[in-house]
Amino acid sequence: MKPLAPQPPKSDPRWSGHTDGAIYECYDPLVAAVGGIPITYRWAATPPAGPAAPPDPRVLAQSAIAQMRLKAVSIGIVPEPVAGRIGIIGMPTWMWVQDPGPSTLGPITRTASAGGFSVTAVAKADRIVWQMGDGSVVTCRGAGTPYADSFGRQPSPDCGHTYTRQGAYTVRATSHWTVDWSGMGLSGTIPLNFTQTTTITMGEAQVLSQ
Template identity: 30%
Template sequence: MKSWTVAVVIMAAMFSGASQARAERERSSVGTTQSATSGPHTITSRVTLTASPHPHALSSRTPTGPLTPTTPHWSPPPCWYEPFWTAEAFRTFTEAKWAMHTATGGAPGDFAADRRRYGDFHTRDERPGMWWVAVDNPEIPGDARAGQCARKPFWVPRGTVPSVPRAMTPAMLAALAYQSTRVPGTEVGMTPADRSVVNLPSWIWLDRSRFTPVSVTARLPQAGLWARTTARPVGLRVDPGAARAVTYPASGECPTGPDGTIGAPRRGGADAADLPPCGVTYLRSSGGRTYALRATLNWRVDWAGSGGTGGELPGGTYGQTRDVTVQEIQSVVRQPVAGAR
């Protein structure tokens, strides 16, 4: 299988005195090839996302979409800290920022606290490391919780796990991978295919060749961290889109069979009274219109990451709607005529 890598682009600025408030944090973005417009210097985030199979390979067969978490109020992190600057790079960037501030009329003492905090920027340390910075999640822009990552850049020696809240972890990378997961749409098969008949069961199934596990790997090499999520289909929920209808099973939840199949097409020669393992019987015609049958696939999501970490993430759902025409067949009963032969 092919994989794809998203290089995430951000912007960092040479800040003037008028933009000193924005200089409180140098931020980067991860998740898409989005960029901010805070200055002329472009730098690339270290976080990469790799999916298998390729989303385009999936979308060539059926539309794809993101998972909707089944756990209420769950969301990926709105912000975090990640290693970004080497000692020399951060020194060059920061001293240039200070120089521009002074050149544009700012007071030399405006950054006195930062000068004391950063010192020699750890350029003389025998043990190498990196400056970690605050990062906003661009997939949830404007999230007020991003203000939780208000800490200024801080130094972390190589091989050290920072004891700082919201510093990047494998679990956080797994949440970002979950956020980037795209699964195929639930285009179900139905028998009868073109239209249903009142009181006649319609058999529903999914082509299992379309619904293989989907994995996304998020990596932050500078921190030695990675996490891989894997989403697997585990069941199908059928909503007939009509009040007067019966689903099979009665709950509308069609489980995955031992061989990975969900539902089955109606067998040739099957008795009309046979009930499908997954399906629906409409009790009233659609009256020249259609019913919007909703098929939603349930996905289980597990993850594994660096350092032996791993676990289960909230399940997810993704579905599609199919228009179903339901007809009512009128039968004509002929009564015998007296004296007829």
């Protein structure tokens, strides 16, 4: 907003009968962006305050992400990570997500708004990277398949590993997310990741049978 220069004569209808103050030119960039008439005129007794600056769309995107309450997956794995459970080396290890849902795998959409502006973010876990503790890394594109006793010695169809040495192994499951956001004429991508850990024990069949 700025004072119109030169000021129109007092007979101009924009004064609306006032003889004090001034006529101000007001430019609205949002109206201009949609092809409207962006300039209007108004009388004011004192210089009016300009419009508040629009919010940063990236900040709104972060607010939308905070609403999602994203978190690390709960690890499902065989052998089970409980005392007294020991897996056999050379036998398939199965890994899966115990709690698949919007907050652990997506997709999930949230919108944040401020000052009349809005930004929408869409989040989805692209992959889960399993660090098996023996130097091996397994990348799985989905939640994996929960193990059932009926599967016997079959390997997992989509997310598994085989250990070759006995010992205790710390397994880390890291979910890698892509968050795409758009709003206020802008867009962007924010990568995120969350990690959960557990420990399993592997042993040799002859040791277990003794």
